[in-house]
Amino acid sequence: MALMPKPADAVAPKPGSRPSALSDDLSFLLARANAISLAAGNAALAAHGLKARSYSVLLLTTDEARPSQRELAEFLRLDPSQVVSLVDDLQSRGLVERRPDPADRRANVVVATEAGRAVAAAARETARRAEEQVHGQLTRDERQTLTELLRVLAFPEA
Amino acid sequence: MALMPKPADAVAPKPGSRPSALSDDLSFLLARANAISLAAGNAALAAHGLKARSYSVLLLTTDEARPSQRELAEFLRLDPSQVVSLVDDLQSRGLVERRPDPADRRANVVVATEAGRAVAAAARETARRAEEQVHGQLTRDERQTLTELLRVLAFPEA
DNA sequence: CCGAGATCGTTGAGATTGTCAATCGTTTCC
DNA sequence: GGAAACGATTGACAATCTCAACGATCTCGG
Numbered sequence: 235m236a237l238m239p240k241p242a243d244a245v246a247p248k249p250g251s252r253p254s255a256l257s258d259d260l261s262f263l264l265a266r267a268n269a270i271s272l273a274a275g276n277a278a279l280a281a282h283g284l285k286a287r288s289y290s291v292l293l294l295t296t297d298e299a300r301p302s303q304r305e306l307a308e309f310l311r312l313d314p315s316q317v318v319s320l321v322d323d324l325q326s327r328g329l330v331e332r333r334p335d336p337a338d339r340r341a342n343v344v345v346a347t348e349a350g351r352a353v354a355a356a357a358r359e360t361a362r363r364a365e366e367q368v369h370g371q372l373t374r375d376e377r378q379t380l381t382e383l384l385r386v387l388a389f390p391e392a
Numbered sequence: 393m394a395l396m397p398k399p400a401d402a403v404a405p406k407p408g409s410r411p412s413a414l415s416d417d418l419s420f421l422l423a424r425a426n427a428i429s430l431a432a433g434n435a436a437l438a439a440h441g442l443k444a445r446s447y448s449v450l451l452l453t454t455d456e457a458r459p460s461q462r463e464l465a466e467f468l469r470l471d472p473s474q475v476v477s478l479v480d481d482l483q484s485r486g487l488v489e490r491r492p493d494p495a496d497r498r499a500n501v502v503v504a505t506e507a508g509r510a511v512a513a514a515a516r517e518t519a520r521r522a523e524e525q526v527h528g529q530l531t532r533d534e535r536q537t538l539t540e541l542l543r544v545l546a547f548p549e550a
Numbered sequence: 551c552c553g554a555g556a557t558c559g560t561t562g563a564g565a566t567t568g569t570c571a572a573t574c575g576t577t578t579c580c
Numbered sequence: 581g582g583a584a585a586c587g588a589t590t591g592a593c594a595a596t597c598t599c600a601a602c603g604a605t606c607t608c609g610g
Contacts, residue, residue, distance in 0.1 A: 267545035387425035
């Protein structure tokens with residue numbers, strides 16, 4: 235039925251071990267690994283009143299680069315309207331400020347306050363520990379390799 | 393402020409190149425790569441009236457393993473109630489059947505119909521081509537390495 | 551200079567998805 | 581035999597995604 239069901243058929247499918255249909259599919263593994271990582275991250279960051287999303291925004295606003303909301307949206311692959319909500323929330327908690335971009339009066343530059351920077355630093359530590367838990371099965375070298383390979387997928391050049 | 397801002401500070405941060413705060417964070421790269429992959433997959437599968445989710449379910453029901461809904465939920469990391477919706481949808485289109493599990497009358501075994509198997513095969517080809525697009529920057533070896541590393545994260549043993 | 555078209559942030563609506571509690575029939579296990 | 585656990589389902593609610601529209605600004609050709 236399927237034109238080329240599986241080139242490597244000689245490996246013996248090991249019937250009944252695991253639903254093999256997807257378990258070598260890169261997209262699926264990406265989705266499942268991300269789901270696990272995201273759940274762990276959200277659980278850990280809840281201690282700081284953050285989720286993965288708001289943490290990402292907060293962390294980016296501590297960056298030198300002074301991102302605009304549009305840049306945040308693009309980098310995080312979010313709709314601009316979602317960035318509005320995220321920044322609204324962080325701003326209402328005094329962690330972040332909207333500053334008019336002197337070079338473009340349409341744009342807002344989002345920058346972390348002193349309090350925001352403190353929360354970001356603490357959350358960063360928490361996140362680091364949570365990741366250690368999730369990625370602990372990998373050696374340092376493997377993690378490095380994985381990071382580089384994922385960067386290619388996450389930021390395609392061409 | 394941050395206790396250990398960055399061990400590797402000698403690499404020169406390249407100011408202004410890219411919002412560097414997250415771009416070496418494994419969880420973030422995972423999320424972004426997945427978002428891209430998912431978007432491409434959904435777009436491609438739309439030609440078959442499927443999304444990544446329903447495609448995954450359909451494909452698993454073509455497997456020898458005859459998964460129950462509970463097993464589908466666990467494998468795909470979904471709430472059991474979401475599996476109900478997904479199977480409802482596929483069943484209403486005649487692609488999938490619910491069969492009582494002879495070994496456990498509480499459970500349903502979900503199995504693809506002949507039509508479902510045909511759609512799955514076609515969709516699989518489409519998905520393969522879409523992935524080629526997304527992962528095309530990687531060599532075959534790199535893809536293999538990435539798959540193995542992701543499998544460790546996606547299916548933690550301990 | 552000016553005006554058409556594009557861009558940035560914002561609002562709001564509607565669809566999709568995620569999360570959770572409650573229930574029914576069944577199974578497990580003491 | 582009966583209590584507790586489990587699989588599927590339903591329903592309600594929150595969170596997220598996706599789009600269209602709009603005002604204020606910028607860009608750029610004429």
